[in-house]
Amino acid sequence: MSEPMISATGLVKRYKDVEALAGLDLAVPEGKVLALLGPNGAGKTTAVRCLTTLLKPDAGTARVAGIDVVADPATAKAKIGLSGQYAAVDEHLTAAENLVMIGRLYHLGRQRSKARAQELLERFDLTEFAGRPTKTYSGGQRRRLDLACALVAAPPVIVLDEPTTGLDPRSRQLMWDVIRELVADGATLLLTTQYLEEADVLADDIVVIDHGREIAHGTADELKAQTGGQRIEVVLSSPADSDAAARVLNQVAVGEVQVEAGGRELKAAVGDEAAGDLLRVLQAFEREAVKVLDVGLRRPTLDDVFLTLTGHESTTEQTEAQQ
Amino acid sequence: MSTIAQSLNDGWVVAQRNLIKIVRVPEILVFVLISPIMFVLLFAYVFGGAIETPGVNYREWLIAGIFGQTIVFGATFTGAGLAEDMQKGIIDRFRSLPMSNSAVLVGRTASDVVYNVLSLIIMALTGLIVGWRIREGFLDALVGFALLLLFGYAISWVMAMVGLMVPSVEVINNASFIVIMPLTFISNAFVPTSSFNSFLKPVVEWNPVSAVTQASRDLFGNTGVGPGSDAWSLQHPVAYTLIWVVLIIAVFAPLSVRQYRLSAGR
Numbered sequence: 001m002s003e004p005m006i007s008a009t010g011l012v013k014r015y016k017d018v019e020a021l022a023g024l025d026l027a028v029p030e031g032k033v034l035a036l037l038g039p040n041g042a043g044k045t046t047a048v049r050c051l052t053t054l055l056k057p058d059a060g061t062a063r064v065a066g067i068d069v070v071a072d073p074a075t076a077k078a079k080i081g082l083s084g085q086y087a088a089v090d091e092h093l094t095a096a097e098n099l100v101m102i103g104r105l106y107h108l109g110r111q112r113s114k115a116r117a118q119e120l121l122e123r124f125d126l127t128e129f130a131g132r133p134t135k136t137y138s139g140g141q142r143r144r145l146d147l148a149c150a151l152v153a154a155p156p157v158i159v160l161d162e163p164t165t166g167l168d169p170r171s172r173q174l175m176w177d178v179i180r181e182l183v184a185d186g187a188t189l190l191l192t193t194q195y196l197e198e199a200d201v202l203a204d205d206i207v208v209i210d211h212g213r214e215i216a217h218g219t220a221d222e223l224k225a226q227t228g229g230q231r232i233e234v235v236l237s238s239p240a241d242s243d244a245a246a247r248v249l250n251q252v253a254v255g256e257v258q259v260e261a262g263g264r265e266l267k268a269a270v271g272d273e274a275a276g277d278l279l280r281v282l283q284a285f286e287r288e289a290v291k292v293l294d295v296g297l298r299r300p301t302l303d304d305v306f307l308t309l310t311g312h313e314s315t316t317e318q319t320e321a322q323q
Numbered sequence: 324m325s326t327i328a329q330s331l332n333d334g335w336v337v338a339q340r341n342l343i344k345i346v347r348v349p350e351i352l353v354f355v356l357i358s359p360i361m362f363v364l365l366f367a368y369v370f371g372g373a374i375e376t377p378g379v380n381y382r383e384w385l386i387a388g389i390f391g392q393t394i395v396f397g398a399t400f401t402g403a404g405l406a407e408d409m410q411k412g413i414i415d416r417f418r419s420l421p422m423s424n425s426a427v428l429v430g431r432t433a434s435d436v437v438y439n440v441l442s443l444i445i446m447a448l449t450g451l452i453v454g455w456r457i458r459e460g461f462l463d464a465l466v467g468f469a470l471l472l473l474f475g476y477a478i479s480w481v482m483a484m485v486g487l488m489v490p491s492v493e494v495i496n497n498a499s500f501i502v503i504m505p506l507t508f509i510s511n512a513f514v515p516t517s518s519f520n521s522f523l524k525p526v527v528e529w530n531p532v533s534a535v536t537q538a539s540r541d542l543f544g545n546t547g548v549g550p551g552s553d554a555w556s557l558q559h560p561v562a563y564t565l566i567w568v569v570l571i572i573a574v575f576a577p578l579s580v581r582q583y584r585l586s587a588g589r
Contacts (some may be wrong), residue, residue, distance in 0.1 A: 052419055079420040084419075088412035090340060092347045105422040106335045133347060149416065181367075 003066055005030045005157055005188035006051065010060035013046050015213075021057065022047040024119040026188055030156075033183055033201035036192040039306070044192035045085060050162045051190065051298060052082045064157050066227040079108070082149035085161045091135035095126050095145050098134065099152060106153040113152070124178065140171025147178060158182060160191040165199060196223075196305055208305060216309050217238050223305060230274040230297050231304065232281060233293075237291035239263035245292075248284040250275040255308065269300065269308075303314035312319055330423040336549075337430025340404055341404065342437060347410075355438050359393045359446040366513060367453045376515055378547030386450040387540035390513030394448060394475035395507055397439045399481040399499040401431055402486030406495050409487060414586065425580045432479040439475045443468055458544025463471035467542030469486075474535040477568040480575040487582045512536050517551035531567040538564050565570050 008029040013021040020043045021037045028034040031260050036044050049055035051072035065079040087100045094115050103113025121127045122236070124144045134142060145164065150158060163179065164172040179202055183189060193199050199206045200220040208216040208223070216223060236245060242263030249257045253268035260267070270277045274297055285292060345352055376384040402434065408414045408427075412515045413534055417427050447455075457464045482499065489495045510524055510532040519527050538560035540546050549559040555561075 054418055074421055077419060078440045081421065082416075082419040084412055084415055087418040090344075090413060092338060092344045093409075097343065101336055101340055102416075102420065103422045105333055105417070105426075107421070227346060 002030070004028055004062055006159075006190050008036070008051060008060065008062045009046070010051055011047065011057050011062060012059035013043075013050060013057050014053065015309035020212050021050065021060075023060065024209065025215060026051075026145050026190070026207060028188055030188050030304075031186050032205065033189040033191065033203045034283055035206045036190065036207050036209060037194070037196065037199045037305075038192075038209040039194060043207045045161055045208065046212070048082070048159055048190070049208075050190060052080050053077055054082075055162035071087060074231075078153065078303060079155055079159045080156050083143075083147045083150040083158075083160050083163060085165065086164065089134050089149060092133050094131050094133055095121060095137075095148075096130045098145060098149060099169070102149050103151045107152065118153055120151060124148045125174075138171070140167050140174060143167060143171070144178065150214065151182070156188060158187050158189045160189065162192050166193060172198075191217070196220075196300060199225075206308060210306070212307075216305070224300065226308065230299055231269045232274075232278055233264045233294075233296050234281075234292055234296055235294040236266070237293055240267070241290045244288050245290050247284065248281055248288065248290070251284075252281060258307075269304070327425065328475065329424045332428055333422040333426030334429030334433060334475065336426050337578070338434040339430075341434035345434075345437065352441065355397070355442050356558040358396075359389060359442050360449045360479075362389050363446060363449045363453060374514055375518070376547055377551075379545055380454060381538060382454045383456060383545050384515075384547060386455040386538065387515065387545055388536050389450075390443060390471050390534035390539060391474075391510070391512050392503075392507040393442055394417050394439055394471045394477055394535075395503055397442060397475050398433065398482040398501075399496065399503070400438055400482075401490050401493040402482035402489075402499065404431055405434070405483055405486035406492045409484075409586065410491060414487075414583070418583075418586075424584050425576075428480070428483050428549055428576075428579050428583060431550060431562055432483060434478060434547060435479055439472055442560055455543075455545070455578060459542060462562045463542045463544070467539035470538050470542070470561065471535060474564055477571040477575075480572055484575055484579040484582050487579065487586050505523035506530065507532050510536060511550070511557075515551045516557065524552075525554075526586070528552050529556050530563065532560045534560040534567065535559065536560075550572055564574065 004027040006026065008024055008026040011024040012019070013020045024043065024047055026034065026047070030042065036047060038044050046055065050057045051069060053069045056070060064076050065273050067076045067079065069076040073219060099117035099120055100113045103116050104110060108116060121130045124147070126145060126148070129137060133144060137145065147160070147163065160179070160197065163176050164278065167175065178197070179189070179191070203220065204219055206223055207214050216226065220315065228309060232249065234245060234249070235250055236242065239262050241257060245266055246257050246259060249266055249268040254271050255269050258267040278295070278297055282295065336497050359429055363386065366385050372383050400504065414427065482495070485498065486495055487535060490496065509526055510530045516524065516527050534556050536556050537550050540555070541560065555563070
């Protein structure tokens with residue numbers, strides 16, 4: 001088998017006494033998408049920065065397109081298109097000027113940079129505003145431009161750090177469409193995200209990280225099989241019904257039923273027949289006279305994955321300090 | 324492409340980007356130009372009658388000092404610009420590109436010379452209105468302006484490093500004020516060297532701001548009876564200024580590039 005386009009082995013990065021990366025391994029085969037899934041401060045951005053030559057790891061190796069990023073950062077940079085967490089476009093320049101500047105810094109030459117800018121503006125639906133300074137753009141437009149900037153040199157490897165964090169649902173959808181097109185064109189992609197759904201939609205393979213190390217690895221389906229697919233959530237009128245409700249949920253649950261809020265709230269992960277399970281649960285509640293305030297089906301979130309995999313919530317504050 | 328050619332080529336691309344900002348955000352330019360005018364008027368009319376400058380009108384003598392001070396303050400722009408780029412993630416973007424490591428700094432320090440050229444022009448015009456005159460040849464005066472710009476360019480490299488180290492634009496603006504105010508006031512920019520006490524006098528004499536001021540003051544023909552000091556630095560102000568320029572660039576250009584390479588961003 002050929003070498004993966006992106007690979008990391010035993011990456012370690014320490015900030016003072018915090019270990020942001022504690023021996024991370026990654027491998028993305030050519031033309032595939034790997035999602036690095038984790039809460040704020042899990043080490044996602046640090047991993048991205050190490051892989052893209054912005055940060056020197058304290059230990060371990062990182063290779064992109066067969067090039068050691070620590071030993072030969074200049075060559076590696078030419079192979080990578082990076083779009084960071086904060087749309088890093090110059091707000092006083094227009095979209096076209098931003099793209100041409102980056103093309104010239106990739107040494108494409110002025111003419112080719114201009115042609116490439118035009119191409120990307122059309123592809124990313126930005127021609128309409130191309131002549132306006134980017135500070136007048138919406139968040140979604142800026143992110144699209146930022147991604148376009150990463151693609152100026154048509155790099156074989158694309159790294160996206162939380163491409164949709166903070167975007168409204170419509171902009172997120174647009175971004176997903178764009179990313180899917182990139183993959184269809186054969187790019188190898190590493191993306192970080194806090195959203196399980198995003199990883200599910202975009203990635204072939206998901207690595208869940210916490211405290212700078214891998215805690216789970218697999219396809220979206222494999223992870224869901226571990227954590228359960230959708231979940232049924234129940235809010236009871238009275239905690240007195242807690243035991244009865246838990247018994248009912250246990251019959252359909254994958255894994256344990258969680259009981260919270262003093263017995264008033266119950267959560268159960270369920271399998272593929274989520275709707276049927278919900279119906280059976282409701283019928284059983286009816287039979288056993290369990291009174292509920294609210295019942296619903298919900299997709300698993302990162303929190304659910306975390307709770308199942310680590311036993312703790314993906315709290316953001318404990319690790320935010322290292323950012 | 325050789326390293327230096329690539330650095331200049333990439334630096335030019337970055338400088339163009341900075342120059343676009345001068346046009347798009349004219350508010351900055353207005354402030355750059357108003358404060359020197361204010362200084363010329365304040366000093367000329369507030370201190371004009373109180374300070375003795377033998378052999379020459381104070382207002383005429385003063386202008387070179389204002390030039391010197393403004394040029395040094397102008398370097399703050401370099402630091403502030405870099406701190407802002409850092410804060411906004413632009414530096415990260417640049418660092419992710421296969422461009423020269425020195426280009427962002429080469430481009431920034433170069434484009435900031437434009438601010439200094441503009442403020443020198445405005446100050447010179449204001450000076451002419453309040454009574455400043457070029458008494459030596461026009462060519463000498465040009466050399467005087469060039470020396471001021473060169474000195475400002477060197478200080479830009481110091482500020483570049485500071486700008487890459489501080490957490491925000493506000494910090495650099497305040498920090499530079501604290502350093503630059505005493506640096507320019509304990510010099511012959513506003514008050515003749517001879518009027519300082521024996522404790523401050525040697526500081527004034529060897530302060531590079533004094534040298535660049537004295538050099539351009541000489542070249543404009545505004546010195547009057549002399550620099551008011553026998554110190555070598557003020558007897559040979561052009562040479563002494565050039566020594567500082569070379570020294571500062573030789574030390575701070577590599578240090579700044581190193582800081583740029585290592586800067587982890589935020």
